[in-house]
Amino acid sequence: MVKVGIVGGTGYTGVELLRLLARHPSVRVTAVTSRKDAGLKVADMFPSLRGWIDVLFSTPDEAHLQECDVVFFATPNGVAMHDVQALLSSGVRVIDLAADFRLKNIQEWEQWYGMTHASPALVAEAVYGLPEVNRESIRGAQLVANPGCYPTAVQLGLLPLIEAGIVDTSRLIADCKSGVSGAGRKAELGSLLTEAGDSFKAYGVGGHRHLPEIRQGLAQICGQKVGLTFVPHLTPMIRGIHATLYARLQRDIDVQALFEQRYEQEPFIDVLPAGSHPETRSVRGANLCRIAVHRPQGGDTVVVLSVIDNLVKGAAGQAVQNMNLMFGLPESSGLEIVPLMP
Numbered sequence: 001m002v003k004v005g006i007v008g009g010t011g012y013t014g015v016e017l018l019r020l021l022a023r024h025p026s027v028r029v030t031a032v033t034s035r036k037d038a039g040l041k042v043a044d045m046f047p048s049l050r051g052w053i054d055v056l057f058s059t060p061d062e063a064h065l066q067e068c069d070v071v072f073f074a075t076p077n078g079v080a081m082h083d084v085q086a087l088l089s090s091g092v093r094v095i096d097l098a099a100d101f102r103l104k105n106i107q108e109w110e111q112w113y114g115m116t117h118a119s120p121a122l123v124a125e126a127v128y129g130l131p132e133v134n135r136e137s138i139r140g141a142q143l144v145a146n147p148g149c150y151p152t153a154v155q156l157g158l159l160p161l162i163e164a165g166i167v168d169t170s171r172l173i174a175d176c177k178s179g180v181s182g183a184g185r186k187a188e189l190g191s192l193l194t195e196a197g198d199s200f201k202a203y204g205v206g207g208h209r210h211l212p213e214i215r216q217g218l219a220q221i222c223g224q225k226v227g228l229t230f231v232p233h234l235t236p237m238i239r240g241i242h243a244t245l246y247a248r249l250q251r252d253i254d255v256q257a258l259f260e261q262r263y264e265q266e267p268f269i270d271v272l273p274a275g276s277h278p279e280t281r282s283v284r285g286a287n288l289c290r291i292a293v294h295r296p297q298g299g300d301t302v303v304v305l306s307v308i309d310n311l312v313k314g315a316a317g318q319a320v321q322n323m324n325l326m327f328g329l330p331e332s333s334g335l336e337i338v339p340l341m342p
Contacts, residue, residue: 001026001027001028002026002027002028002069002070002323002327002329003028003030003067003068003069003070004021004027004028004029004030004031004068004069004070004071004072004323005029005030005031005032005033005063005065005068005070005071005072006018006029006031006032006033006071006072006074007033007060007063007065007071007072007073007074007075007079007080007083008033008034008073008074008075008076008079009032009033009034009042009057009074010034010036010037010045010057010185011074011184011185012181012184012185012311013074013097013184013311013315013316014032014074015046015048015049016311016312016315016316016317017072017074017097017316017319017320018032018042018046018049018052018053019048019049019052019316020287020312020316020317020320020334020335020337021320021334022049022052022053023052023334024320024333024334025333025334026327026329026333026334027323027334029053029055030055030064030067030068031055031058031063031064031065031068032053032055032056032057032058032063033057033058033059033060033063033065034057034058034059035059035060037057038056038057038058038059038062039056039057039058040056040057041054041055041056041057042055042056042057045057060083065087065092066086066087066090066092068092069092069093069327070092070093070094070095070323070326070327071087071092071093071094071095072094072095072096072097072319072323073094073095073096073097073098073100074097074098074316075097075098076098076184077098077099077100077113078098078100078113078115078118079098079100080094080096080098080100080101081100081101081117081118081119081122082118082119084096084100084101084119084122084143085119085122088122088142088143093141093142093143093144093326094142094143094144095129095143095144095146095319095322095323095326096126096143096144096145096146097146097315097316097319099113099145099148099209099213100117100119100145101122101123101126101143101145102126102128102145102147102148102213102216103123103212103213103216104123104124104216105212105216106120106123108212109123109212112207112209112212113209122143125142125143126141126143126144126145127141127143127144127145128144128145128147128217129141129144129145129146129147129318129319129322130147130152130155130156130217130318131318131321131322131325131331132156132159132263132266132269133155133159133217133220133221135325138322138325138326139325139326139328141326144319144322144326146315146318146319146322147213147217147314147318148210148213148314149178149182149210149241149308149310149311149314149315150174150176150178150208150210150214150230150232150241150243150314151210151213151214151217152289152308152313152314152318153176153241153242153243153289153306153307153308153314154174154176154214154230154243154245154306155214155217155218156269156289156291156306156308157243157245157291157304157305157306158172158174158218158245158247158304159221159262160255160258160259160262160263161247161255161258161302161304162218162221162222162226163221163222163262164253164258165222166249166250166251166253166258167247167248167249167250167302168247168248168250169218169222169224169226169227169247170226170227171227171229171247171248172218172226172227172228172229172245172246172247173228173229173245173246173247174214174228174229174230174231174243174244174245174246175231175233175243175244175245175246176230176231176232176233176241176242176243176244177232177233177234177235177241177242177243178232178233178234178235178240178241178310179235179237179238179239179240179241179280179310180196180234180235180236180237180238181238181239181310181311182241182310182314183234190234196234196236197236198236199236200233200234200235200236201233201234202231202232202233203232203233203234204231204232205231208230208232210230210232211228211230214228214230215228237280239280239284239285239309239310239311240280240281240283240284240307240308240309240310241280241307241308241309241310241314242278242280242305242306242307243304243305243306243307244303244304244305245303245304245305245306246301246302246303247301247302247304248300248301248302249295249300249301249302255293255295255302256271256274256293258293259271259291259293263291267331267332268287268288268289268313268317268321268332268335269288269289269291270288270289270290270291271291271292271293272290272291272292274293275292275294276292276305277292277305278290278291278292278305278306278307279307280307280309281339281340281341281342282307282339282341283307283308283309283312283313283339284309284339284340284341285309285312285337285339285340286309286312286313286317286335286337286338286339286340287309287312287313287317287318287320287321287335287337288308288309288312288313288339289306289307289308289313290306290307290308291304291305291306291307292304292305293305309339317335320334320335321335
C-alpha cells in the first residue's frame with residue numbers, strides 16, 4: 001500500500017483528494033494536516049467522508065510526513081517551496097497542486113506570484129505533471145508540479161494542433177469560463193452566492209498568472225514561443241471549466257481525425273463526435289477532459305471546445321493520476337468514476 005500524506009486538507013482541492021483516495025485500492029491515507037483544525041476528525045469537517053476517512057487533522061510537525069511514500073501539497077501558492085526539500089531528502093515523493101514549481105523561469109514566477117522563490121534549485125528538478133505530454137518523465141519523478149486548471153483545459157485542447165504544426169502559433173486565443181470553486185474555499189466577497197450568482201464576468205484580461213504556464217507548455221510542444229490571448233471568466237456555477245479555443249489553420253486537414261488519433265489511447269480524454277458541444281456537467285466529479293473540434297463554415301479557423309471539472313482533472317484527479325504513474329500503478333486506478341448527473 002502507498003502511504004499518503006496531505007498537507008492542507010481543508011480546502012476544496014484537499015477534500016477532493018480525500019474523496020478520490022478513499023476508494024483507491026492501493027492507497028492508505030495516514031496524515032492530513034491543518035494547523036487550525038488539528039485534533040478534529042476529518043469526517044467531522046467533511047461529513048461526506050464519514051465512514052471512508054478515519055483520520056484526525058494534525059499539525060505538520062505531528063504528522064510524521066517523512067514516513068509517507070508520497071505527500072500531496074494542497075496548499076496556497078508559496079507554501080510547498082519552503083517544505084519540500086526536507087521531504088525529498090527523506091526519500092518521500094511530492095506532488096504540489098499549487099504553482100510553486102510549475103514555471104521554469106524563476107524571475108517570471110516571482111513577477112506573477114509576487115514573492116521570492118524559496119527553492120529555485122528544485123524548480124529544474126520538478127516534472128510538469130500533464131500526463132498526456134510528460135507521462136514517461138512523471139514515472140521517474142521525485143517532485144511533480146501538478147498543472148493548473150485553466151492550463152490543463154487549454155493545453156489539452158490545443159495540443160494536437162500544435163504537435164501537428166498546422167496552426168499559426170502566434171495568434172492563439174483561449175476564451176475560458178470557470179466555476180467559483182476555482183477561487184478556493186475561503187471567505188471572499190466575489191465568491192459569495194449573492195455576488196457571483198445570476199452574473200457573468202471576465203477578469204484578469206490584462207494578465208492572469210496561468211498565462212505564462214500555458215505559454216510555457218505550448219512552447220515546449222512546438223519548440224518556439226507562442227502568442228496567446230487568454231481571457232478567463234467567472235460563471236455562477238460551482239464546478240467546471242469550459243475553454244473555447246481559436247486557432248488559424250495553415251493547411252487543410254481533417255481536424256476531427258487528428259484529434260481522434262492523438263487521444264485514442266488516452267484514458268481520460270474523450271473526443272466527441274463531429275458537431276458536438278460538450279457541457280461542463282458531463283465531466284462533473286470525474287477525471288475527464290471532453291473535447292469537440294469544429295471548423296465553422298469549413299473555413300480556416302478551428303474552434304476547439306474543451307471541458308473539465310476544475311477540481312478533478314484540473315487538480316486532485318490529475319494529481320492522483322500522476323501518483324499512479326509515479327508508483328507503477330494502473331493509471332486509471334481510483335479514477336474510474338462516472339460523472340455526476342444532474
